[in-house]
Amino acid sequence: MSETLRVVAAGDHFVLPELIERAVSAAVGDRPAEVRPLTLGWPLEPFGPVAEVTEASDAEDAMIEALAGAQVLVTQMGPVTERVLAASPDLRLVVVCRGGPVNVNLDAAKTRDVRVCFTPGRNxxxxxxxxxxxxxxxxxxxxxxxxxxxxxxxxxxxxxxxxxxxxxxxxxxxxxxxxxxxxxxxxxxxxxxxxxxxxxxxxxxxxxxxxxxxxxxxxxxxxxxxxxxxxxxxxxxxxxxxxxxxxxxxxxxxxxxxxxxxxxxxxxxxxxxxxxxxxxxxxxxxxxxxxxxxxxxxxxxxxxxxxTPHLGGASRAVAEKAAAIAALEVGRWVRGEPLAHCLT
Known part of the structure; x- marks a missing residue:
């Protein structure tokens, strides 16, 4: 039996953690997986700069706690800062449910050999x-x-x-x-x-x-x-x-x-x-x-x-597409296949 894959689904009130969890469970197939949900405050709480990243939820402490022992993070607004990465030594893959990973410190991720993917075209x-x-x-x-x-x-x-x-x-x-x-x-x-x-x-x-x-x-x-x-x-x-x-x-x-x-x-x-x-x-x-x-x-x-208050991408289909595209990247990573939308 393969080692259990530990995934954090750091969703919010748009890309719901349960959407991520269902999509990841389908994408990894027979690989045993434990998906840990975390609900961040966006869009009921505005995003902004967090430490050295931009357009993120102010939730470094919650991210660090959730990521203990996790190899994979799927998120939309979770701050993946130097501090979060340093506190998450098991983390190997981050997939951001957005057109670009502006909430990720890419240099710090690369230094720690953490792959970073995103989900272009979802909205x-x-x-x-x-x-x-x-x-x-x-x-x-x-x-x-x-x-x-x-x-x-x-x-x-x-x-x-x-x-x-x-x-x-x-x-x-x-x-x-x-x-x-x-x-x-x-x-x-x-x-x-x-x-x-x-x-x-x-x-x-x-x-x-x-x-x-x-x-x-x-x-x-x-x-x-x-x-x-x-x-x-x-x-x-x-x-x-x-x-x-x-x-x-x-x-x-x-x-x-x-x-x-x-x-x-x-x-x-x-x-x-x-x-x-x-x-x-x-x-x-x-x-x-x-x-x-x-x-x-x-x-x-x-x-x-x-x-209007930044609603252009606000459709249920966008949330579902973002979770599905992100989960496909997790499935590729699990199977050792080339990642489709990877920056590090």
Whole structure:
């Protein structure tokens, strides 16, 4: 009989520990496995920096206690810091249920010969759908019309049927996508079905990879687009990619959508453009600081913004996919097979 595999399923209130446990039990087959559940606080408690890692739950002590004697950790928000790794000498594999292991100290893991995997693509469909929903909400003033009717029984939202206040439709609308990865490419397909004129800026994509869509420079895309939607990864190069200069290139009355990462966009410059009327609307799911700070100017622009609390990937299918993709990596590791999404 093989030695019992000890796994910690450090889930949360989205990727539930029981989802991880069921998926891992199926993936390891006949190998005896003990799966130890741990429930972290996210999203009921916000993530943030923990020691030297980012976007993690503040739970180092709970992680250390749970990982005693464990060889495998599957988690979404668990902080895998130098301290946690040093206190977990039996740990050999960490699988993060996210598109990137930002909550793991990769250098410390490599030093300790701990393999680190992640789960790319688990939320691409959900985020793409949410992006199009946010775009339609901003273009057609759906939240602004909903609020007075649902809240006060007021029909005042009918003013959005006047020519001056009515919105834009996607058919024939020039829409610029900044980024053409797993999410951006899905958004492009949906927008093309609506009949939008889709343009793409992505310096890492070539013409033959975008299936006939217009590939543009960033400045040209901004000058031609009535809507821009951000889909780039957040890196040192892309931080602040859309600032005051870039917003100034958009045609007057344009709309900005960001369901990617908040720091891609200069929020101060965005608020200035909305307040001045240069932009007609913005739809944001991510922000420079999360949760949105009390002194943010965005809620004061409620007639011109659609704001949601980082919900783009919030579908049950995403949680189930994340657990399943992570468990497949655990199964490969148990069988000594090459890992599919490994960074160390």
């Amino acid at each position: 691409a469909a959900a985020t793409a759908e949410f992006t199009v929903g946010m775009m339609l909400a901003a273009l057609r003033r759906i939240p602004q019309a909903h609020e007075p009717l649902a809240g006060r029984g007021s029909w005042e939202g009918a003013a959005y049927y006047t020519y001056e206040q009515s919105g834009l439709e996607l058919e024939d609308l020039p829409v610029g996508l900044v980024g053409y990865g797993a999410v951006g490419s899905r958004v492009a397909r949906v927008l093309c079905a609506f009949g939008a004129q889709v343009m793409v800026y992505d310096p890492y994509v070539h013409h033959h990879e975008i299936h006939g869509l217009r590939l543009s420079s960033l400045d040209d895309l901004l000058r031609r687009s009535r809507v821009i939607s951000l889909h780039a990864r957040l890196t040192a190069e892309t931080r602040g990619l859309i600032g005051a200069r870039e917003l100034g290139l958009l045609p007057r009355g344009s709309v900005v959508v960001n369901v990617a990462r908040g720091p891609l966009l200069d929020e101060g410059a965005l608020c200035d453009a909305l307040e001045s009327g240069r932009l007609s609307a913005a739809a944001l799911d991510t922000y420079e600081r999360e949760p949105l700070p009390a002194d943010s100017r965005l809620p004061g622009l409620r007639d011109r913004v659609v704001l």
